[in-house]
Amino acid sequence: MQSYTEENYLKIIYHLSEISNPVQTNAIAERIQTKAASVTDMLKKLSEKELVDYVKYQGVTLTEKGRLTAINIVRKHRLWEVFLVEKLSFKWDEVHEVAEELEHINSALLIERLDAFLDFPKVDPHGDPIPDKNGNFADLAFIKLNKLKVGEKGTITGVSEHSSPFLKHLEKLGLTLGKKIEIVAITDFDGSVELLVDNNKQSISREVAKHILISK
Amino acid sequence: MQSYTEENYLKIIYHLSEISNPVQTNAIAERIQTKAASVTDMLKKLSEKELVDYVKYQGVTLTEKGRLTAINIVRKHRLWEVFLVEKLSFKWDEVHEVAEELEHINSALLIERLDAFLDFPKVDPHGDPIPDKNGNFADLAFIKLNKLKVGEKGTITGVSEHSSPFLKHLEKLGLTLGKKIEIVAITDFDGSVELLVDNNKQSISREVAKHILISK
DNA sequence: TTTATTTTTTAGATTTGTCTAAAATAATCA
DNA sequence: TGATTATTTTAGACAAATCTAAAAAATAAA
Numbered sequence: 294m295q296s297y298t299e300e301n302y303l304k305i306i307y308h309l310s311e312i313s314n315p316v317q318t319n320a321i322a323e324r325i326q327t328k329a330a331s332v333t334d335m336l337k338k339l340s341e342k343e344l345v346d347y348v349k350y351q352g353v354t355l356t357e358k359g360r361l362t363a364i365n366i367v368r369k370h371r372l373w374e375v376f377l378v379e380k381l382s383f384k385w386d387e388v389h390e391v392a393e394e395l396e397h398i399n400s401a402l403l404i405e406r407l408d409a410f411l412d413f414p415k416v417d418p419h420g421d422p423i424p425d426k427n428g429n430f431a432d433l434a435f436i437k438l439n440k441l442k443v444g445e446k447g448t449i450t451g452v453s454e455h456s457s458p459f460l461k462h463l464e465k466l467g468l469t470l471g472k473k474i475e476i477v478a479i480t481d482f483d484g485s486v487e488l489l490v491d492n493n494k495q496s497i498s499r500e501v502a503k504h505i506l507i508s509k
Numbered sequence: 510m511q512s513y514t515e516e517n518y519l520k521i522i523y524h525l526s527e528i529s530n531p532v533q534t535n536a537i538a539e540r541i542q543t544k545a546a547s548v549t550d551m552l553k554k555l556s557e558k559e560l561v562d563y564v565k566y567q568g569v570t571l572t573e574k575g576r577l578t579a580i581n582i583v584r585k586h587r588l589w590e591v592f593l594v595e596k597l598s599f600k601w602d603e604v605h606e607v608a609e610e611l612e613h614i615n616s617a618l619l620i621e622r623l624d625a626f627l628d629f630p631k632v633d634p635h636g637d638p639i640p641d642k643n644g645n646f647a648d649l650a651f652i653k654l655n656k657l658k659v660g661e662k663g664t665i666t667g668v669s670e671h672s673s674p675f676l677k678h679l680e681k682l683g684l685t686l687g688k689k690i691e692i693v694a695i696t697d698f699d700g701s702v703e704l705l706v707d708n709n710k711q712s713i714s715r716e717v718a719k720h721i722l723i724s725k
Numbered sequence: 726t727t728t729a730t731t732t733t734t735t736a737g738a739t740t741t742g743t744c745t746a747a748a749a750t751a752a753t754c755a
Numbered sequence: 756t757g758a759t760t761a762t763t764t765t766a767g768a769c770a771a772a773t774c775t776a777a778a779a780a781a782t783a784a785a
Contacts, residue, residue: 298772318733331773333734338771350733350780381622391616398614400607406597514742534763547743549764554741566750566763 295344297397300366301325302335303344304396306355307363315352364428370396371417372407378418379411385418385469386460420451420470420506436509438474438486439502446475451506459504466495468505511560513613516582517541518551519560520612522571523579531568580644586612587633588623594634595627601634601685602676636667636686636722652725654690654702655718662691667722675720682711684721 295303305324309316318336322329340347344359355363373395377383383391405426408414415431416422422430435450449472452463463469467490477494478487484499497505511519521540525532534552538545556563560575571579589611593599599607621642624630631647632638638646651666665688668679679685683706693710694703700715713721 296771319731327772328774329733330735330775334772377619381619381626383618383622387618391614391619394614394616398607398610400610402599402603403593403597403607406599410597512741535761543742544744545763546745546765550742 295342295362298335299339299342299344300362300397302332302339303355303359303363304366304370306345306353307360307367310355315346315348315354317352321353361428364424365426366396368424368426368428369398369404371421371423372404372411372414374417374419375411375414375423376407385464386455386457388418389455389457416451418470419455420449421453434508435506437503438488438497438505438507439484439499441476441507443476443479445509446473447507447509448473449505450508452504453506454504459501462501463505466497467491467493468495468497474507511558511578514551515555515558515560516578516613518548518555519571519575519579520582520586522561522569523576523583526571531562531564531570533568537569577644580640581642582612584640584642584644585614585620587637587639588620588627588630590633590635591627591630591639592623601680602671602673604634605671605673632667634686635671636665637669650724651722653719654704654713654721654723655700655715657692657702657723659692659695661725662689663723663725664689665721666724668720669722670720675717678717679721682713683707683709684711684713690723 302321302325305321306316309320309324313320318329318332321336322332325332336345336347336353339345339353339359343356344362345353345355347353370392373392374388377388377391378385408426414423416433420435422433424430433450436447437453438447441447449468449470451470452460468474472490475489476486477489479485480487484502485496486499486502487494487496489495518537518541521537522532525536525540529536534545534548537552538548541548552561552563552569555561555569555575559572560578561569561571563569586608589608590604593604593607594601624642630639632649636651638649640646649666652663653669654663657663665684665686667686668676684690688706691705692702693705695701696703700718701712702715702718703710703712705711
């Protein structure tokens with residue numbers, strides 16, 4: 294069994310692993326709102342528990358055991374997000390903090406029942422995939438919007454950034470889940486993207502495009 | 510804002526207050542599975558935060574501020590119990606531990622929405638009243654079964670003891686929520702009670718009777 | 726390939742909640 | 756009442772997670 298804090302570290306390491314591997318101390322410190330020294334201490338502890346492989350001055354990788362623990366937390370987080378949005382009428386951008394707390398509730402029965410109650414959803418309200426209880430993801434095949442070429446079409450199925458300002462920005466532009474888009478132009482100089490949504494032309498920065506997930 | 514631990518102390522003190530006032534150190538220690546010395550430490554802390562009135566060697570009472578905090582935790586606990594039973598098909602005696610964790614989730618919006626989702630329930634699955642968000646209880650007027658006299662009738666509307674063995678015992682005897690009962694006899698020597706449920710004669714100890722709540 | 730800069734780690738301290746053992750107070754009872 | 760017993764508190768220590776300041780290692784730059 295892990296503490297609340299240990300679970301948070303595992304989850305953050307899991308998410309950061311998708312960007313860089315191994316994950317650096319400072320990256321964790323920044324995400325978890327703490328100091329690098331504290332992170333080092335925790336990494337040693339997680340390493341002793343065989344939840345991560347940790348090499349001094351190099352960084353950490355999750356062990357299989359650590360990965361499964363992290364995925365389980367992600368599963369709980371995303372199921373709770375579905376619950377909040379679908380059953381309690383939370384908005385897309387209101388759910389994150391509460392789910393951050395709910396994900397640490399410890400009851401296998403609860404999560405199984407919740408999953409069934411929600412009718413076994415495959416994605417959360419941000420379009421992120423929900424792993425099953427064995428840690429397997431249904432593959433959904435999406436691509437980041439900034440990877441699309443001029444003329445290509447697709448449907449918005451997710452985002453990879455969940456901050457409230459970002460989500461509000463998208464909503465204002467009409468770039469919400471399920472919307473069909475088409476790439477009109479890509480600016481050479483800064484990589485910003487012009488696209489069509491609902492027959493409106495919209496322009497977004499490369500930064501924003503990178504966080505929008507598209508399926509075809 | 511209080512810590513998880515502080516919240517637990519307040520809740521326990523609140524519950525024990527119904528039995529004895531002020532509440533003694535040892536009583537808290539026993540309930541919270543800790544040592545008397547630890548309780549003393551915490552009582553000093555809660556006292557400094559003006560959540561309890563604490564007199565050395567005498568015991569504690571909740572302040573108004575402490576009482577409202579405690580009631581809010583009780584409210585959350587009971588609403589979650591309703592959710593678990595009504596929406597996730599938990600059994601009567603399976604909900605307590607999970608609700609014990611859920612009650613510490615911190616979001617006013619979440620609780621308001623949950624309350625509405627559950628259609629503003631007035632009692633939890635054990636028949637205990639759910640306070641509203643201002644801390645007021647709808648008065649439901651019940652009496653403990655051991656206070657009834659021979660020949661009196663009533664309906665089981667709650668219990669004041671929630672351990673799994675106790676609840677299973679009641680279920681086995683057919684003494685579940687909503688059942689109508691009639692007192693047949695009360696033994697002089699140990700206070701045990703004979704009663705009619707569904708036309709069956711059952712006998713229960715005074716201890717058990719004390720924890721069954723009856724409305725007329 | 727040295728030097729400078731950034732990143733990471735160590736060492737020692739702090740806070741929260743807990744503990745044991747011993748001392749202080751209150752309650753009981755002969 | 757005075758002695759015994761039970762309850763509660765103090766004193767000092769400990770584990771978890773964090774911090775600051777300084778040292779060590781890795782990376783980048785000149």
